[in-house]
Amino acid sequence: MTVRKLKMTVSYDGTDYSGFQRQPDKRTVQGMLEECLTRVTGESVTVTGAGRTDAGVHALGQVVHFETSVPIPTERWDRVMNAALPRDLQVQKVERVPPKFHARKSACWKRYRYTLDTGRIPDLFRRRFRTHYPRSLDPGQMKRAARHLVGTHDFTSLSAARASVENRVRTLYRCDILEEESNALHIEVVGNGFLYHMVRIIAGTLVDVGLKKIAPDDLPGILSAKDRSAAGRTFPPEGLVLVEVGYTPWEAEEKEFPS
Amino acid sequence: MTVRKLKMTVSYDGTDYSGFQRQPDKRTVQGMLEECLTRVTGESVTVTGAGRTDAGVHALGQVVHFETSVPIPTERWDRVMNAALPRDLQVQKVERVPPKFHARKSACWKRYRYTLDTGRIPDLFRRRFRTHYPRSLDPGQMKRAARHLVGTHDFTSLSAARASVENRVRTLYRCDILEEESNALHIEVVGNGFLYHMVRIIAGTLVDVGLKKIAPDDLPGILSAKDRSAAGRTFPPEGLVLVEVGYTPWEAEEKEFPS
Numbered sequence: 453m454t455v456r457k458l459k460m461t462v463s464y465d466g467t468d469y470s471g472f473q474r475q476p477d478k479r480t481v482q483g484m485l486e487e488c489l490t491r492v493t494g495e496s497v498t499v500t501g502a503g504r505t506d507a508g509v510h511a512l513g514q515v516v517h518f519e520t521s522v523p524i525p526t527e528r529w530d531r532v533m534n535a536a537l538p539r540d541l542q543v544q545k546v547e548r549v550p551p552k553f554h555a556r557k558s559a560c561w562k563r564y565r566y567t568l569d570t571g572r573i574p575d576l577f578r579r580r581f582r583t584h585y586p587r588s589l590d591p592g593q594m595k596r597a598a599r600h601l602v603g604t605h606d607f608t609s610l611s612a613a614r615a616s617v618e619n620r621v622r623t624l625y626r627c628d629i630l631e632e633e634s635n636a637l638h639i640e641v642v643g644n645g646f647l648y649h650m651v652r653i654i655a656g657t658l659v660d661v662g663l664k665k666i667a668p669d670d671l672p673g674i675l676s677a678k679d680r681s682a683a684g685r686t687f688p689p690e691g692l693v694l695v696e697v698g699y700t701p702w703e704a705e706e707k708e709f710p711s
Numbered sequence: 712m713t714v715r716k717l718k719m720t721v722s723y724d725g726t727d728y729s730g731f732q733r734q735p736d737k738r739t740v741q742g743m744l745e746e747c748l749t750r751v752t753g754e755s756v757t758v759t760g761a762g763r764t765d766a767g768v769h770a771l772g773q774v775v776h777f778e779t780s781v782p783i784p785t786e787r788w789d790r791v792m793n794a795a796l797p798r799d800l801q802v803q804k805v806e807r808v809p810p811k812f813h814a815r816k817s818a819c820w821k822r823y824r825y826t827l828d829t830g831r832i833p834d835l836f837r838r839r840f841r842t843h844y845p846r847s848l849d850p851g852q853m854k855r856a857a858r859h860l861v862g863t864h865d866f867t868s869l870s871a872a873r874a875s876v877e878n879r880v881r882t883l884y885r886c887d888i889l890e891e892e893s894n895a896l897h898i899e900v901v902g903n904g905f906l907y908h909m910v911r912i913i914a915g916t917l918v919d920v921g922l923k924k925i926a927p928d929d930l931p932g933i934l935s936a937k938d939r940s941a942a943g944r945t946f947p948p949e950g951l952v953l954v955e956v957g958y959t960p961w962e963a964e965e966k967e968f969p970s
Contacts, residue, residue: 573789
């Protein structure tokens with residue numbers, strides 16, 4: 453019996469989930485995926501995600517891997533799963549990957565987007581995916597500040613104080629501020645890894661810059677302080693989306709498939 | 712004590728409402744507005760809408776009127792109401808209108824939009840406001856059929872058989888098919904009045920045209936049959952939005968305000 457390793461790209465509206473990670477008696481993304489996979493395959497399936505998203509955070513392109521010996525053709529997996537999943541959790545794509553692929557460990561970068569609705573009255577149809585912040589923000593100042601964040605830095609000041617990891621050096625490849633006609637401001641970040649609450653604290657800090665409470669050129673000092681209290685506050689989860697997870701191409705390794 | 716008549720433009724996500732019209736023990740838009748107005752004013756307030764939307768149907772610009780003697784300045788009404796309303800029901804605008812204004816009777820036209828998501832997997836973030844219909848539709852054929860609907864016709868074939876009105880002659884000013892990059896197809900109609908389920912049956916019929924089950928030039932025959940069974944099926948409520956209600960300008964009558 454061939455065991456296949458599958459990479460599954462999933463989207464979810466995080467509003468009604470207690471985050472990605474499985475927790476007893478809570479509605480979680482991992483729990484829901486495992487429950488459906490177990491129902492579909494008749495096997496006890498464990499899912500590993502590229503990263504845990506917090507309660508209320510959304511995803512367009514979260515990635516998970518799992519193993520199964522059920523011979524469902526790869527191209528039919530998305531349909532099978534989507535028929536079993538609730539409407540707020542979707543499978544976008546399923547690909548077969550070599551045994552050494554790991555959703556978290558093989559990831560090279562992640563792209564997140566944080567969206568603010570700066571309109572006086574929030575856009576009703578997008579309210580679940582935007583943080584309502586009805587203030588006038590200066591995007592030019594925010595863009596200047598964002599440039600200081602790109603590169604390799606110790607992000608201690610911009611991550612939750614209770615984060616337990618030792619090494620807080622991460623690389624941001626991009627940090628862009630995008631304006632949209634309809635009172636929306638997107639903060640898009642791409643990086644090789646993100647610390648706990650890091651994107652939400654970057655959002656809160658750039659908003660303080662947009663309000664002119666913090667000057668763009670204060671950012672290097674905030675980073676070098678290595679002190680959470682030097683930065684802005686943690687913005688709420690509803691505006692945050694995990695857009696994409698990037699991997700090195702493993703198609704070249706396809707010969708490794710055991711059959 | 713001056714009684715003021717106010718026109719209020721409201722938006723709602725209809726997903727969790729049993730329609731516009733008040734019903735005992737049900738969550739309805741009218742019921743929610745009246746409950747909030749009564750709480751805010753301390754008066755027993757009745758609200759009259761431009762039209763009733765069915766359970767699950769949304770609105771960007773539904774219009775209601777009501778009377779109150781509470782002297783809240785007109786420009787502050789939206790804030791007062793939005794602070795009291797749930798997140799899926801919003802007040803966009805409040806204007807003072809002359810006593811003879813009536814949300815339904817003074818309306819000249821209404822604009823509705825029906826949106827189909829034709830992607831294989833529905834757009835997760837817009838799923839509450841689109842009907843998922845993963846088929847390939849020919850928009851050119853739909854546009855040709857739509858042209859036959861514009862004008863003054865007896866719309867018996869395109870309204871629910873159980874509709875109780877006598878006169879089923881209505882005028883459609885526009886019936887447009889708009890394509891959007893992301894697998895969305897919008898059917899936009901503007902008319903002087905709409906019969907029960909009329910937009911949802913127009914949507915179902917135009918989809919049959921898009922699938923080439925009905926030819927564009929069959930539309931005149933469908934209309935003249937005056938028989939519900941000649942047309943396509945009633946499409947589900949989630950794709951339907953009441954976008955706007957048009958009135959003749961009454962600003963000229965402002966001198967009529969009793970002060």
